Amino acid sequence: MKKIFVVGGMGAGKSCATQALVSQGLPFIDLDKVGHDVLRWPVVKEELSEEFGADIMGPDGEVDRKALAAKAFVSASETRKLNRITMPRIEEAYSDRVDELEAEGVPAVVVEYSVFKNREMSLAYSADVVLAVLAPMETRIERAVASGFDEQDVRRRIARQITDADRIQSSDVVFNNDDTKEELANQVISWWSQYKADNL
Numbered sequence: 001m002k003k004i005f006v007v008g009g010m011g012a013g014k015s016c017a018t019q020a021l022v023s024q025g026l027p028f029i030d031l032d033k034v035g036h037d038v039l040r041w042p043v044v045k046e047e048l049s050e051e052f053g054a055d056i057m058g059p060d061g062e063v064d065r066k067a068l069a070a071k072a073f074v075s076a077s078e079t080r081k082l083n084r085i086t087m088p089r090i091e092e093a094y095s096d097r098v099d100e101l102e103a104e105g106v107p108a109v110v111v112e113y114s115v116f117k118n119r120e121m122s123l124a125y126s127a128d129v130v131l132a133v134l135a136p137m138e139t140r141i142e143r144a145v146a147s148g149f150d151e152q153d154v155r156r157r158i159a160r161q162i163t164d165a166d167r168i169q170s171s172d173v174v175f176n177n178d179d180t181k182e183e184l185a186n187q188v189i190s191w192w193s194q195y196k197a198d199n200l
């Protein structure tokens, strides 16, 4: 099963690129969503509240994501603490899902991976192809803010992520999302038609 990774910084347009591939019938794994699922694991809740304080928990007994983000992105060392707790669990849940899809016999899966660092580390080692979605920094910030995030929070998260120069170096294909969403979708679908013809 081919694993097609979609990477890009916050607000770049990964979800839009992924949806274009889903529209072509591909199954997908959204690792941000997997990240939300693992926050419900009791061991993760316990470790996070030990590390960041009991006030990251909401009245419903679940992690308050806004409260955790306010603490976890203030510095690189705090983000490392977050990642040390969440990433191994995200990787475990990802592997289980990949095994299920393999068993179903699907030929390819799209994996949206926002905290991609390089191809060697973590679950990205399994990528058959890495697609990078890029957009100018201020455009990304505007889009993320328009979608509901606080500007300071967005800037902090972006500061904890790799740069577009690193993404270009670690990817096989680059899509520039500096025009309309439709134009991005067209670029992605046209790439997929060629990839499918050559590889599947």
Ligand SMILES: CC(C)(COP(=O)(O)OP(=O)(O)OC[C@H]1O[C@@H](n2cnc3c(N)ncnc32)[C@H](O)[C@@H]1O)[C@@H](O)C(=O)NCCC(=O)NCCS
Pocket (backbone or CB within 6 Å): 009, 010, 011, 031, 032, 035, 036, 039, 064, 065, 066, 068, 069, 072, 079, 082, 083, 086, 087, 090, 112, 113, 114, 115, 116, 157, 158, 160, 161
């Ligand atoms: C801190 C949390 C609770 C904030 O939740 P929230 O709903 O506000 O954001 P969401 O998860 O939808 O992420 C939105 C974007 O934030 C950025 N982001 C999220 N986690 C990280 C991180 N660890 N490092 C850098 N950027 C991150 C990404 O661009 C992501 O697309 C949550 O992001 C989290 O648990 N992060 C750690 C797990 C993780 O690394 N998830 C991403 C898996 S690839």
Ligand SMILES: Nc1ncnc2c1ncn2[C@@H]1O[C@H](COP(=O)(O)OP(=O)(O)OP(=O)(O)O)[C@@H](O)[C@H]1O
Pocket (backbone or CB within 6 Å): 008, 009, 010, 011, 012, 013, 014, 015, 016, 017, 032, 114, 143, 144, 146, 147, 177, 178, 179, 180, 181, 182, 184
């Ligand atoms: N070309 C575009 N023109 C206008 N708005 C866009 C464009 N591409 C994406 N957007 C909007 O910008 C926001 C961010 O896009 P998207 O969710 O695809 O980014 P992402 O890379 O998945 O971000 P995140 O890291 O937060 O998950 C969304 O609200 C989306 O609808």
